[in-house]
Every structure is written in structure tokens, then in C-alpha cells.
Amino acid sequence: MSITDRLTDLPVLFHPLALSELDDAKRIAIAQIDAVLPQTQCGLCGHHDGCLPYAHGIVTGADAINLCVPGGQAVTDAIAKIMDVKPLPASQSKWRTDPATLRPIEVRAIISESDCIGCTKCIPACPVDAIIGTAKHMHSIITDLCTGCELCLAPCPVDCIDLVEYPRHIDDDERIEEQAHLRKRYHHHLNRVAKTIEDGTKPVVSIIESQMVNVLNSSDTPVIDETTAKNTIAAAKLRTQIKKLNKQLAARPSDDLTAKLDALNAQLAELESSP
Incomplete structure (x- = not known):
């Protein structure tokens, strides 16, 4: 497949890009830049569509050219080379920079299963379908698929998702292969979202994840009752208030x-001690 062929079969949600109206040189440049971007689909560059x-x-x-936060200086320099312009300092990340890769240290999301209430709000937020679970059952994140995009944090009503550093070193070929796989998963995710909007149905995870969910639905998986869910939400809200008060008192x-x-x-102690 040529580099421009990648732009001919895009999800329907990308159609407003009007790529067909651009000349070949610009289409090729777009495909080349997309190929070096990390495919985290995080929206930190300001483009929430990826x-x-x-x-x-x-x-x-x-x-x-320097707005890709997870790509760091390595990606900014690669884009500058494609565009044949002077390099710029990369946008700052809140994560420390890996001196070997010139990228921010990679992170992965993890779910505190003891706090998860099975609300499913994080599942559709994941751009690469790395979260598996069903309503009122504990959710899990497939670490090998997680991009550390942080998009699952905001929808979680009980603040049970955290990001942890995930340092690793992969060669250029491995990175390109991984990014191609993530890009394909994201496009599949967008196509499914578009279909659910059209059909008026609820979004679901992909076939592979659905099969894994069947395992999670076994009798060994705890079901979360309504009282536990309410107590967990209340406890999460209390912890948030406590954090704010501790910061105020420190100042x-x-x-x-x-x-x-x-x-x-x-x-909080009363809630946590309740059965």
C-alpha cells in the first residue's frame, strides 16, 4: 500500500478533512507526518479527533509543527524534516523526558479494581479500545494496547484510574509497526462510533475484547451491587474534597x-468501614 493509499479509506468522522481537495504533494506530506505521530489520539495538540x-x-x-506532546522533540524534529522547515522546541510534557528517545517517558493507565463500580463510562472514551468490562463488573485495561492518552480519566466518576510510568525502548521498526496497529484500531473505533450514532445503539468493544469480556462475566467475577456503587462514589467525592482541603491547609x-x-x-472512615 502506498503512503497516499492510507488516506483513501478513512473513517467517516474524518471526512470533513476534505483530503481529496488537496494536491498530491500535500496529501503525501499529511500521510508522512501521520506516520511519525505516536497515534496516542490524545488531543493534547488541540485536535480532539486524533x-x-x-x-x-x-x-x-x-x-x-511542535504541538505533539507525547512525541516530544523526536517527533517535532521529524515533522520539521518532512516540512523542510527549521526545528522548534517541542511542547512541554508533564512527564519527564527520556534522554535516550527525546520523548516524554511513556505512561499507561491502570484501574484500581477495588474502586471500580463498573459504570462503563471509560470504555467508549478509549480511542483504541484498550479497556474491557461490562456494566456492574470490574473493568481492566490491556496494557499492551494502552497509549497513555489520559482520555479515560475524566469520565470516571470515582477517580479509580491512574497513570503510571512505563519506560521501555523499542527500535524504529517496532515503533512504526506499533503505530500502524494503533492507527488501525483507532479508525476501527471511529467507524464503530459513527455506526452507533447512525443506528442509535450503544457503543461496544471490538470482537476480541468482547470475547475477553465473556471471560470477565464468569461466576468468578464479582458483581457490584447498588449500595456498594453508591458508597464508592460517595467515598471518591470525599477523597477529592479532602485532597483540596489538605492543599489549602498546606498554604x-x-x-x-x-x-x-x-x-x-x-x-470517609465510616463509609470505608461499612460492609
């Missing part, structure tokens, strides 16, 4: 804030 729209924005002059001691903190801690 890496390809960012590549389109670069080539059409709408975006700077400015206050008897009133201390009293509120003690009361919240007592409520």
Missing part, C-alpha cells in the same frame, strides 16, 4: 478548614 487531523493542520498551515493553616477536614475524614 493525530491525522493534526497532520492535516500542519500541512495546511493551521498548526505549528494557609486554618482552624475552620481543619475542623472540616476532620469531619470529612470521619465520614
